[in-house]
Amino acid sequence: MLIGLLFFFGQMPITVVARTDSISLKPPTNLRAMDTPNDHGKSITLFWDCPLDISNIEGFQIFREAADESLHLAGYAPVNKTEYVDQLGLRNNVEYQYSMRSINLEGVVSIFSELSPVVTAYPQWFKKNEVNILIMIIIYFGLVIYFVRIARKGKKIFLRRIPGLDALEEAVGRATEMGKPILYVPGIWPMDEIGTIAAMNILKPVAKKVAQYESRIIVPCIDPIVMNVAQQTVKEGFTEAGRPDRYNQDDVFFLTSAQFAYAAGVNGIMVREKPATNLFLGVFFAESLLLAETGNATGAIQIAGTDRVPQLPFFVAACDYCIMGEELYAASAYLSEDPRLVSSIKAQDWGKMAILISLFFGSVFSILGLRFILSWFSAG
Amino acid sequence: MSISTSIWVWMAALLTLMVYSFLYKDNPFYRLAEHIFMGLSLGYTLTILWYNYIIPRVYEPLFLPPHQWSLIFPILLGIMTFGIFSKKYSWLIKYPLAFYVGGYAGLRIPLLLQSWIIRQVEASFLTPDKFTSLMSSINAILIFAGLFATLIYFYFSKKREHGFGAAAQVGIVFIMVAFGAAFGYTVMARISLLIGRMQFLIHDWLGIM
């Protein structure tokens, strides 16, 4: 029997010692190939029908050839698969042809299947399978713009009271009575994070109140952009309160860049400066408890708020008030009472209501067998 | 009892003890370790920034052929951040900030929608295949109800009366159970880390056991 010592030119040197004595091994049939849709090209999807008798077959070897590439092994698929996406080493706008053969446990191979029709891979300019996301973005943009416009016309928009925020004003008042500073920790994430931006939004009214009470606010920062945004925000808070003179740039400073060095540094400030009120608002990670527990030991009133879900249990358990997840975004709108911000909370609530309705009717219809609502939320 | 002889192990052990001294009280040894840690980690970040980012992605493409002259624009934007030093030109910093934060905002919208919203909703539909057994049916309904109530808890446009108040109460129950579970798991992970440090001190440093 022919011992197939298969060398090939180009990429893959393989030494396959294969005995092809058994005629029983059949290659897959009806091999079809097409360019994989919705991608940057360089990818071809193959379909085939399994041979009737697959008892002895362990998998299928996939071979590829092109004008400048001889027939060589390009892929492998286990026996239960009837589809394969070939990505490695493919080029766009080059004509390829594929052929397959079965292989069993001992390495015995079948004859080659007939060549697939010629196929070329090419990139697309639009991901058709993610059009549902694009539609959702357009609708959501529309909601945000609509609500901002009606808010600018001065229409009063109702917003539920968030308990944590009223406590914020009481806590700032308590610190000023005792003539002690307020510590505002804006989280450990850079400016591009939504939670940090919410922290900056809340910093402004807090700084304004601190200025009115002629108290002091300390804002240690971990990121360069956050630091100079905080400096600008606190300065504005103080000027709006009519006390630009009390603004001290050294109180809003860059501590360090590392998560735990920052936590250690802030702990040091709590122990040495003894602020009466600690505000932890923004994006926090494992250092959240390090801060909350030390602050607890100094006896300060602590109000925390973060959208990082894993840290919420510790803030809920260790602080006096905890603004949870999304409430942080609503808080920045509630506190600043800026119609544009309040209106965007409205857009979010509409999004939530849309999801609640889709979940309800989607489930009811899917039990009846209709899955069209489910397709809106397919991850593409 | 074979105490380690490696200077590095001794260094690590001393630093570990200096940090643990904070548990007794805030003392100079702790503050020394704190500041060494602050400095070293900042120095480390700068080295990584230099070797993994500045050199391969800024210096080489710009100064080595083929020169990518388009990099002049971000450098100009970057220089504008120095405007902050002078009172007069402090508004200059708005441009690099707008570019950086605006760019990331646009980039994150589809990714957020995909992974935080669509994937979660897609997995929450009550489809027939979830009702295979009694237990799986109860669980499927409970998950659906919990998700519903949690979403209503975070609904801000309605006062919490009649229907909404009750749903929010149910929601907070699910939320607190989820927080309790997260709490339990985090405690476990922290204790494991402490055990890891103690094993280093006892085994690698002092060589007991």
Added chain:
Amino acid sequence: MRRRLPVIIAFGIGFAMLIQYFIPHPRSEEFYNVIVQQWFIIIYAFMYIFALRSFFMHHITKVKKKKEGYIFSAVAMVSVLFMLLSGLITSRGPFFDSLYNYMIAPLQGTMFSLLAFFIASAAFRAFRARNVQATLLLVTATIVMIGRVPIGDYLWRGMPDLVEWIMTVPSMAAMRGIRIGVGLGAVATAMKIMLGIERSYMGGE
């Protein structure tokens, strides 16, 4: 015009990065790579120079004015330079790696493990069953903590299954709800940034 231009830039680059997600074409990928892996990095690097200035100014003033604890500021500055120089001179050689493995990693690990002590003291002093919600949290935490250690299996055979049920049903439901809510909020805020409604990150007007 000074106020409008930054907003236009934010919308322009934001819109380009958003649309880029839907265009798989290689040219769009190149655009993404150049902007994210080069332009953003350059701007961030300049911001870092600015942060370094603030870091050193903060500590230099402390040393100059001999403020309390100025020695530690000096130590911090020396540490930065020491690490930076050892990284650059040995171009991240074994000495640099040892500095990481035997100084930064243990310091970080020890800081992390401090949390175990703080959790214990918070368990006694801070974690109060003030109301129904906090009680639910603490009871669930206790069940999970017992269920995940060998003793739990001996208290009641079904303990591991109960913990698994808590994780895969009530906890999963609430986590999904919170993630959807936070996701919606984050998308809305990102849109406000692009539309110029959210300008606080620029320090307002």
Added chain:
Amino acid sequence: MGFWQRFLQLDRKWIFLGIAIVVIIPLIKPIGLPIKPTKPVIDLFTYIDTLGPESGPVMVVTGFDPSTMPELMPMEQALLRHCLTKGIPVISFGGLYPAYIGMAKMAIDEVSADFPDKKYGEDYVFLGFIPGVSAVILSIGIDIATTFGNDYYGTPIDSLPMLRGVKNYSDISLVVDVSGTSTPEYWLMYAQERYGVNIGVACTAVSAPAYYAFLQSGQFVGMMGGMKGAAEYEELMARKGYPTGRRNATIGMDSQSLAHLLIILLIILGNAGYFIVRRGERRRGIIRRKR
């Protein structure tokens, strides 16, 4: 100040001391609290135990750094020990990211020191880090030799006797990803989904819940979650009489159990004191500010 008020003011240093004692003592003198293996760990152990010297190699992928070492290093060492004891050929892959190579090297060096009779290149092989993450997983499915070229020490793959005839996933009996991150999902997507290779996972306690769904759907052959998972695996090894070396996880489990019990006790005592003090005050009419 009643007893309970003074009790609640207990200085937190005593609590710190309590945790330290409860963790240190078992490390010096292990108690050996009984360990009862659970199903996910048994599944992983039995799957590997059925393999032998002639079956395809097991690939152990390192995916953790110093911060998650206490939980994951015992797992990797238990897996390597189990394979070497049974003579199962094992490939230790240094990981998809450069940060993990140090841990992989530490694990393989410590374990191979306990097996002097096992020869490198014949019983175990150590592959270094290759950039590309998902591309690496994909191309192992095509051909290991081309993907790696040489092993960690620079010797060409083709000249390693153990890897002769081992071309891709079809020749690998199991891939176990020891990971503190989300890389197990990459192995499911790019290795199992495409090439049908069996995947096992060894992860931290925090990320274990997320993988239960994949376990129930049968995508993972088995799972070790957190230090408890590692201790269970060590227990299964000991019950079969396999050499376990220093059972770090099992010893650690004693400390973990006692620490958990102490924290639960502290929560109960703290709240008991809190309620007793508050009831006392309500009786004496002192309106205490809602703290």
